[in-house]
Amino acid sequence: ARKRSGKNGVQLFDNNMVDIARKRLEIEKFIEQGLRDDWFTAHLQPIVCLSDGRVAGFEALMRLQHPERGLLPPAEIIGIAEENGSIGQIGDCILAKSIRSLSIISKLEGLADSYLAVNFSPLQFEPDLPARLAHLLLENGITPSRIVVEITEAVLMLDNPIVREVLDALSQLGCRIALDDFGTGYSSLSYLNRFPVDIVKIDQSFTRSLSSDQPDVRRKSRMLVEGIRTISHQMGCAVVAEGIETAEQWDILQAMDVEFGQGYLMSRPLPLDVLLEKLDEIRAAGAVERRAMAS
Ligand code: C2E
Numbered sequence: 558a559r560k561r562s563g564k565n566g567v568q569l570f571d572n573n574m575v576d577i578a579r580k581r582l583e584i585e586k587f588i589e590q591g592l593r594d595d596w597f598t599a600h601l602q603p604i605v606c607l608s609d610g611r612v613a614g615f616e617a618l619m620r621l622q623h624p625e626r627g628l629l630p631p632a633e634i635i636g637i638a639e640e641n642g643s644i645g646q647i648g649d650c651i652l653a654k655s656i657r658s659l660s661i662i663s664k665l666e667g668l669a670d671s672y673l674a675v676n677f678s679p680l681q682f683e684p685d686l687p688a689r690l691a692h693l694l695l696e697n698g699i700t701p702s703r704i705v706v707e708i709t710e711a712v713l714m715l716d717n718p719i720v721r722e723v724l725d726a727l728s729q730l731g732c733r734i735a736l737d738d739f740g741t742g743y744s745s746l747s748y749l750n751r752f753p754v755d756i757v758k759i760d761q762s763f764t765r766s767l768s769s770d771q772p773d774v775r776r777k778s779r780m781l782v783e784g785i786r787t788i789s790h791q792m793g794c795a796v797v798a799e800g801i802e803t804a805e806q807w808d809i810l811q812a813m814d815v816e817f818g819q820g821y822l823m824s825r826p827l828p829l830d831v832l833l834e835k836l837d838e839i840r841a842a843g844a845v846e847r848r849a850m851a852s
Pocket residue numbers: 602617618619630631632635648651676677678707737738761799800801802819820821822826
Protein backbone atom coordinates (compact mmCIF):
# COMPACT_ATOMS: atom_id res chain seq x y z
CA ALA A 558 0.00 0.00 0.00
CA ARG A 559 1.30 3.45 -0.92
CA LYS A 560 1.13 6.35 1.46
CA ARG A 561 -0.48 9.56 0.25
CA SER A 562 0.10 12.88 1.89
CA GLY A 563 -2.12 15.93 2.07
CA LYS A 564 -1.04 19.40 0.97
CA ASN A 565 0.58 20.25 4.29
CA GLY A 566 2.33 16.91 4.51
CA VAL A 567 -0.12 15.47 6.99
CA GLN A 568 -0.97 11.93 6.11
CA LEU A 569 -4.63 11.83 5.27
CA PHE A 570 -5.08 8.38 3.98
CA ASP A 571 -3.12 5.16 4.02
CA ASN A 572 -4.20 1.88 2.52
CA ASN A 573 -2.24 0.17 5.23
CA MET A 574 -4.37 1.80 7.89
CA VAL A 575 -7.48 0.59 6.12
CA ASP A 576 -6.02 -2.92 6.11
CA ILE A 577 -5.30 -2.71 9.82
CA ALA A 578 -8.80 -1.45 10.60
CA ARG A 579 -10.35 -4.17 8.46
CA LYS A 580 -8.25 -6.87 10.09
CA ARG A 581 -9.20 -5.57 13.50
CA LEU A 582 -12.91 -5.66 12.72
CA GLU A 583 -12.48 -9.17 11.42
CA ILE A 584 -10.78 -10.32 14.61
CA GLU A 585 -13.44 -8.67 16.74
CA LYS A 586 -15.99 -10.66 14.78
CA PHE A 587 -13.97 -13.87 15.29
CA ILE A 588 -13.80 -13.24 19.02
CA GLU A 589 -17.53 -12.64 19.30
CA GLN A 590 -18.40 -15.67 17.23
CA GLY A 591 -15.66 -17.71 18.89
CA LEU A 592 -17.16 -17.10 22.32
CA ARG A 593 -20.59 -18.00 21.03
CA ASP A 594 -19.56 -21.10 19.06
CA ASP A 595 -16.84 -22.38 21.38
CA TRP A 596 -13.79 -21.76 19.18
CA PHE A 597 -11.46 -20.90 22.04
CA THR A 598 -9.20 -23.65 23.34
CA ALA A 599 -6.19 -23.94 25.60
CA HIS A 600 -3.18 -25.74 24.19
CA LEU A 601 -0.85 -27.18 26.79
CA GLN A 602 2.94 -27.09 26.83
CA PRO A 603 4.85 -29.33 29.25
CA ILE A 604 7.23 -27.73 31.73
CA VAL A 605 10.02 -30.09 32.73
CA CYS A 606 12.44 -30.44 35.57
CA LEU A 607 15.84 -29.80 33.94
CA SER A 608 17.77 -32.04 36.33
CA ASP A 609 15.85 -35.21 35.52
CA GLY A 610 13.53 -34.48 32.59
CA ARG A 611 10.42 -35.18 34.64
CA VAL A 612 7.25 -33.35 33.52
CA ALA A 613 6.39 -31.00 36.38
CA GLY A 614 3.54 -29.03 34.89
CA PHE A 615 1.85 -27.51 31.86
CA GLU A 616 1.29 -23.99 30.62
CA ALA A 617 -2.11 -23.24 29.10
CA LEU A 618 -1.80 -21.15 25.94
CA MET A 619 -4.86 -19.66 24.32
CA ARG A 620 -5.76 -20.49 20.74
CA LEU A 621 -8.75 -19.51 18.65
CA GLN A 622 -9.63 -22.42 16.41
CA HIS A 623 -11.35 -20.84 13.42
CA PRO A 624 -13.22 -23.38 11.28
CA GLU A 625 -11.79 -22.00 8.01
CA ARG A 626 -8.80 -19.90 9.04
CA GLY A 627 -7.27 -22.47 11.35
CA LEU A 628 -5.50 -21.58 14.58
CA LEU A 629 -5.13 -17.94 15.54
CA PRO A 630 -2.34 -17.26 18.05
CA PRO A 631 -2.87 -15.07 21.13
CA ALA A 632 -0.74 -12.25 19.71
CA GLU A 633 -3.52 -11.52 17.20
CA ILE A 634 -6.26 -11.61 19.79
CA ILE A 635 -5.28 -10.46 23.25
CA GLY A 636 -4.66 -6.77 22.56
CA ILE A 637 -8.00 -6.42 20.81
CA ALA A 638 -9.81 -8.49 23.44
CA GLU A 639 -8.37 -6.25 26.16
CA GLU A 640 -9.54 -3.15 24.34
CA ASN A 641 -13.06 -4.30 23.64
CA GLY A 642 -13.57 -5.90 27.02
CA SER A 643 -13.94 -9.51 25.90
CA ILE A 644 -10.71 -10.69 27.57
CA GLY A 645 -12.59 -11.50 30.80
CA GLN A 646 -14.91 -13.93 29.10
CA ILE A 647 -12.08 -15.45 27.03
CA GLY A 648 -9.96 -15.82 30.16
CA ASP A 649 -12.80 -17.56 32.02
CA CYS A 650 -13.17 -19.99 29.15
CA ILE A 651 -9.41 -20.78 29.03
CA LEU A 652 -9.34 -21.19 32.80
CA ALA A 653 -12.32 -23.58 32.88
CA LYS A 654 -11.06 -25.66 29.97
CA SER A 655 -7.47 -25.93 31.12
CA ILE A 656 -8.49 -26.88 34.67
CA ARG A 657 -10.69 -29.61 33.21
CA SER A 658 -7.70 -30.78 31.16
CA LEU A 659 -5.52 -30.85 34.26
CA SER A 660 -8.00 -33.09 36.04
CA ILE A 661 -7.80 -35.53 33.10
CA ILE A 662 -3.98 -35.40 33.01
CA SER A 663 -3.91 -35.97 36.78
CA LYS A 664 -5.17 -39.50 36.32
CA LEU A 665 -1.98 -40.49 34.47
CA GLU A 666 0.76 -42.18 36.40
CA GLY A 667 3.20 -39.77 37.99
CA LEU A 668 1.19 -36.66 37.10
CA ALA A 669 -1.16 -36.48 40.10
CA ASP A 670 0.78 -33.48 41.41
CA SER A 671 1.55 -31.79 38.10
CA TYR A 672 0.70 -28.12 37.96
CA LEU A 673 -1.15 -25.86 35.57
CA ALA A 674 0.17 -22.41 34.70
CA VAL A 675 -2.37 -19.96 33.30
CA ASN A 676 -1.64 -16.54 31.81
CA PHE A 677 -3.67 -13.62 33.10
CA SER A 678 -4.30 -10.20 31.65
CA PRO A 679 -4.47 -7.34 34.21
CA LEU A 680 -8.11 -6.84 33.25
CA GLN A 681 -8.94 -10.31 34.59
CA PHE A 682 -7.99 -9.31 38.12
CA GLU A 683 -11.47 -8.64 39.39
CA PRO A 684 -12.30 -8.89 43.08
CA ASP A 685 -14.36 -12.06 42.60
CA LEU A 686 -11.60 -13.94 40.72
CA PRO A 687 -10.20 -15.81 43.76
CA ALA A 688 -13.66 -17.04 44.81
CA ARG A 689 -14.57 -18.10 41.29
CA LEU A 690 -11.26 -19.89 40.85
CA ALA A 691 -11.66 -21.63 44.22
CA HIS A 692 -15.08 -22.86 43.12
CA LEU A 693 -13.78 -24.11 39.77
CA LEU A 694 -10.96 -25.98 41.49
CA LEU A 695 -13.32 -27.59 43.97
CA GLU A 696 -15.59 -28.73 41.14
CA ASN A 697 -12.65 -30.37 39.40
CA GLY A 698 -10.99 -31.84 42.46
CA ILE A 699 -7.81 -29.81 42.03
CA THR A 700 -5.94 -28.32 44.99
CA PRO A 701 -5.09 -24.60 44.60
CA SER A 702 -1.38 -25.30 45.11
CA ARG A 703 -1.37 -26.91 41.67
CA ILE A 704 -2.30 -23.64 39.98
CA VAL A 705 0.29 -21.11 38.88
CA VAL A 706 -0.98 -17.66 37.99
CA GLU A 707 1.30 -16.16 35.33
CA ILE A 708 1.45 -12.40 35.14
CA THR A 709 3.85 -9.98 33.51
CA GLU A 710 5.35 -6.90 35.00
CA ALA A 711 2.72 -4.90 33.12
CA VAL A 712 0.20 -6.21 35.66
CA LEU A 713 2.27 -5.12 38.64
CA MET A 714 3.22 -1.81 37.04
CA LEU A 715 -0.40 -0.72 37.20
CA ASP A 716 0.14 -0.43 40.93
CA ASN A 717 -3.58 -0.92 41.33
CA PRO A 718 -4.90 -1.75 44.83
CA ILE A 719 -7.40 -4.25 43.39
CA VAL A 720 -4.64 -6.10 41.53
CA ARG A 721 -2.65 -6.26 44.72
CA GLU A 722 -5.66 -7.47 46.72
CA VAL A 723 -6.50 -10.15 44.16
CA LEU A 724 -2.88 -11.34 43.98
CA ASP A 725 -2.71 -11.57 47.77
CA ALA A 726 -6.01 -13.46 47.85
CA LEU A 727 -4.85 -15.91 45.16
CA SER A 728 -1.65 -16.42 47.09
CA GLN A 729 -3.64 -16.95 50.32
CA LEU A 730 -5.78 -19.48 48.53
CA GLY A 731 -2.59 -21.46 47.88
CA CYS A 732 -1.98 -20.64 44.22
CA ARG A 733 1.54 -19.75 43.19
CA ILE A 734 2.36 -16.57 41.31
CA ALA A 735 4.83 -16.55 38.41
CA LEU A 736 6.43 -13.46 36.91
CA ASP A 737 6.45 -14.11 33.16
CA ASP A 738 8.93 -12.82 30.55
CA PHE A 739 11.26 -11.77 33.33
CA GLY A 740 14.05 -9.42 32.36
CA THR A 741 12.29 -7.82 29.43
CA GLY A 742 10.17 -5.28 31.27
CA TYR A 743 10.99 -2.19 33.30
CA SER A 744 12.08 -2.33 36.91
CA SER A 745 11.65 -6.01 37.53
CA LEU A 746 13.70 -6.45 40.68
CA SER A 747 11.56 -4.48 43.10
CA TYR A 748 8.48 -6.49 42.17
CA LEU A 749 10.04 -9.61 43.70
CA ASN A 750 10.06 -7.74 46.94
CA ARG A 751 6.68 -6.04 46.81
CA PHE A 752 4.45 -8.83 45.51
CA PRO A 753 3.95 -12.47 46.50
CA VAL A 754 6.00 -13.91 43.61
CA ASP A 755 6.93 -17.64 43.82
CA ILE A 756 8.30 -18.36 40.36
CA VAL A 757 10.39 -16.34 37.92
CA LYS A 758 10.19 -17.20 34.23
CA ILE A 759 13.29 -16.20 32.32
CA ASP A 760 12.27 -14.79 28.96
CA GLN A 761 13.04 -16.83 25.87
CA SER A 762 15.25 -14.09 24.43
CA PHE A 763 17.83 -14.94 27.14
CA THR A 764 17.61 -18.65 26.41
CA ARG A 765 18.20 -17.92 22.74
CA SER A 766 21.28 -15.78 23.33
CA LEU A 767 22.82 -18.43 25.62
CA SER A 768 23.60 -20.44 22.49
CA SER A 769 24.38 -17.51 20.19
CA ASP A 770 27.29 -18.07 17.81
CA GLN A 771 28.81 -14.80 19.01
CA PRO A 772 30.97 -15.59 22.07
CA ASP A 773 30.40 -12.14 23.52
CA VAL A 774 26.62 -12.51 23.40
CA ARG A 775 26.86 -15.96 24.99
CA ARG A 776 29.10 -14.74 27.77
CA LYS A 777 26.96 -11.74 28.63
CA SER A 778 23.68 -13.61 28.52
CA ARG A 779 25.15 -16.27 30.81
CA MET A 780 25.97 -13.55 33.30
CA LEU A 781 22.47 -12.11 33.03
CA VAL A 782 20.81 -15.50 33.51
CA GLU A 783 23.11 -16.28 36.42
CA GLY A 784 22.23 -12.93 37.96
CA ILE A 785 18.51 -13.48 37.58
CA ARG A 786 18.81 -17.02 38.95
CA THR A 787 20.84 -15.93 41.97
CA ILE A 788 18.48 -13.13 42.90
CA SER A 789 15.40 -15.29 42.31
CA HIS A 790 16.73 -18.11 44.49
CA GLN A 791 17.75 -15.70 47.21
CA MET A 792 14.23 -14.29 47.17
CA GLY A 793 12.89 -17.83 47.53
CA CYS A 794 11.59 -18.12 43.95
CA ALA A 795 11.90 -21.12 41.65
CA VAL A 796 13.18 -20.43 38.14
CA VAL A 797 11.74 -21.58 34.81
CA ALA A 798 13.54 -20.95 31.50
CA GLU A 799 11.30 -20.35 28.49
CA GLY A 800 11.99 -21.14 24.85
CA ILE A 801 14.42 -24.08 25.11
CA GLU A 802 14.90 -25.27 21.53
CA THR A 803 18.24 -27.13 21.66
CA ALA A 804 19.89 -29.73 23.88
CA GLU A 805 22.78 -27.29 24.28
CA GLN A 806 20.46 -24.69 25.85
CA TRP A 807 19.07 -27.34 28.21
CA ASP A 808 22.61 -28.33 29.25
CA ILE A 809 23.74 -24.76 29.83
CA LEU A 810 20.64 -23.91 31.88
CA GLN A 811 20.84 -27.09 33.88
CA ALA A 812 24.51 -26.48 34.65
CA MET A 813 23.48 -23.04 35.91
CA ASP A 814 21.02 -24.59 38.38
CA VAL A 815 17.90 -23.38 36.61
CA GLU A 816 15.33 -25.90 37.87
CA PHE A 817 12.64 -25.91 35.20
CA GLY A 818 12.31 -25.31 31.48
CA GLN A 819 9.88 -25.41 28.62
CA GLY A 820 10.32 -25.15 24.88
CA TYR A 821 9.98 -26.76 21.50
CA LEU A 822 12.85 -29.15 22.32
CA MET A 823 10.58 -30.93 24.78
CA SER A 824 7.24 -30.14 23.15
CA ARG A 825 5.24 -27.46 21.40
CA PRO A 826 1.98 -26.40 23.01
CA LEU A 827 -0.51 -29.13 22.05
CA PRO A 828 -4.26 -29.69 22.19
CA LEU A 829 -5.19 -32.07 25.03
CA ASP A 830 -5.89 -35.13 22.84
CA VAL A 831 -2.55 -34.83 21.02
CA LEU A 832 -0.74 -34.20 24.30
CA LEU A 833 -2.24 -37.34 25.83
CA GLU A 834 -1.06 -39.31 22.80
CA LYS A 835 2.45 -37.90 22.89
CA LEU A 836 3.04 -37.64 26.60
CA ASP A 837 4.80 -41.02 26.87
CA GLU A 838 7.14 -39.99 24.09
CA ILE A 839 7.81 -36.61 25.69
CA ARG A 840 8.53 -38.24 29.04
CA ALA A 841 10.76 -40.90 27.45
CA ALA A 842 12.74 -38.14 25.68
CA GLY A 843 13.22 -36.52 29.08
CA ALA A 844 14.51 -39.85 30.38
CA VAL A 845 17.03 -40.07 27.52
CA GLU A 846 18.24 -36.60 28.39
CA ARG A 847 18.52 -37.76 32.01
CA ARG A 848 20.63 -40.79 31.06
CA ALA A 849 22.85 -38.69 28.79
CA MET A 850 23.55 -36.34 31.66
CA ALA A 851 24.26 -39.14 34.10
CA SER A 852 26.92 -40.70 31.83
P1 C2E B 1 4.10 -16.50 27.29
O1 C2E B 1 3.20 -16.67 28.43
O2 C2E B 1 5.47 -15.99 27.56
O3 C2E B 1 4.13 -17.90 26.57
C1 C2E B 1 5.24 -18.46 25.93
C2 C2E B 1 5.15 -18.30 24.43
O4 C2E B 1 6.31 -18.88 23.84
C3 C2E B 1 3.97 -19.06 23.80
O5 C2E B 1 3.56 -18.33 22.65
C4 C2E B 1 4.62 -20.38 23.37
O6 C2E B 1 3.92 -21.03 22.33
C5 C2E B 1 5.95 -19.88 22.92
N1 C2E B 1 7.00 -20.89 23.00
C6 C2E B 1 7.11 -21.95 23.84
N2 C2E B 1 8.25 -22.64 23.62
C7 C2E B 1 8.89 -22.01 22.63
C8 C2E B 1 10.15 -22.24 21.96
O7 C2E B 1 10.90 -23.17 22.24
N3 C2E B 1 10.48 -21.35 20.99
C9 C2E B 1 9.68 -20.29 20.64
N4 C2E B 1 10.10 -19.48 19.68
N5 C2E B 1 8.50 -20.05 21.27
C10 C2E B 1 8.12 -20.89 22.25
P2 C2E B 1 2.03 -18.10 22.35
O8 C2E B 1 1.26 -19.34 22.65
O9 C2E B 1 1.92 -17.52 20.98
O10 C2E B 1 1.61 -17.01 23.42
C11 C2E B 1 2.13 -15.71 23.37
C12 C2E B 1 1.76 -14.92 24.60
O11 C2E B 1 0.36 -14.68 24.65
C13 C2E B 1 2.07 -15.63 25.91
O12 C2E B 1 3.45 -15.50 26.20
C14 C2E B 1 1.17 -14.89 26.86
O13 C2E B 1 1.75 -13.67 27.24
C15 C2E B 1 -0.03 -14.59 26.00
N6 C2E B 1 -1.10 -15.59 26.28
C16 C2E B 1 -1.20 -16.87 25.86
N7 C2E B 1 -2.32 -17.45 26.33
C17 C2E B 1 -2.95 -16.52 27.07
C18 C2E B 1 -4.18 -16.49 27.84
O14 C2E B 1 -4.92 -17.48 27.96
N8 C2E B 1 -4.49 -15.31 28.47
C19 C2E B 1 -3.70 -14.21 28.39
N9 C2E B 1 -4.09 -13.08 29.03
N10 C2E B 1 -2.54 -14.20 27.70
C20 C2E B 1 -2.17 -15.33 27.05
